[in-house]
Amino acid sequence: MRFHSPQQGLALANDLVAEGRLAFTFGEVEKRLGKSKTATANLLKRMQTAGLIDRVRRGHYAVRQLGVLGTPAAAEDIALSVGAALKGLPHRIAYRSALHEHDLVVHPARSIQVATDRRVRTRTLSGRPLRIVIEPPEALDVGRVPWGSSSLSDRHRAVLDAAQRPRLVGGLEVLAEAFAAATPELRADILMEYARRLGWSAALRRLGSLADALALEPLAGGLAPIKPITADLDLEPGTDEPTVWRDGRWRVRWPRTVDELLAVIDQ
Secondary structure (H helix, E strand, O other), rough: OOOOOOOHEEEEEEHHOOOOOEEEEEHHHHHHOOHHHHHHHHHHHHHHOOOOOOEEEOOOOEEEEOOOOOOHHHHHHHHHHHHOOOOOEEEEEEEEHHHHHHOOOOOOOOOOOEEOOOOOOOOOOOOEEEEEEEEEHHHHOOOEEEOOOEEEOOHHHHHHHHHHHHHOOOOHHHHHHHHHHHHOOHHHHHHHHHHHHOOHHHHHHHHHHHHHOOOOOOOOOOOOOOOOOOOOOOOOOOOOOOOOOOOOOOOOOEEHHHHHHHHHHHO
């Protein structure tokens, strides 16, 4: 295939979209067009300038969506950018990025958070910081669902991630906001099964404490520990804030009062 008109970039983008190829690499275009590396680089640079494609990382590109020209792809479609950048690598859009994809938080974090089973040298996607969370393969697959050209934590895994590492999603208030928003569509048996598979008894205890104390239906009273509780734990680990209330059933220490967290989720 060869393009000679000034519209060659648009023609290439149209062909890729028609084939369902929203993510591609430099090498794939070079082979497809039969051009030199320099000519291929020049064409892709012109397509970037025209807003037809987005360079998500070195050698990896995503076709832009109509109606969002001029806006980095990651700002409108994280799945497209992550899928293009991590093509062939097992991964899951996770933590706060997953909460945002499920519309469980109002304000997304600037960084894109992705779980994978190996280190990735890429530090940015479409100009946004990339935060990689390393997980073993067996943990990576729990609650992982297809999401466009990428993969995403389902709602149950997303809230468990947030409860396991509250500070990674923005703190206790974000956890409470997201969990309260997700609760009507969550099932106790799935949360408990995921917690068992991951060995995350602490995360389940935090969710159980929140559900009971904040009366989040239908989960209030519906969760149970996956192993005997033998010690207290913090609702938000890693902070120096004093305990203001302790949940006697779950033995979870709260740095906020129940009323303070109710005010967060009622906003």
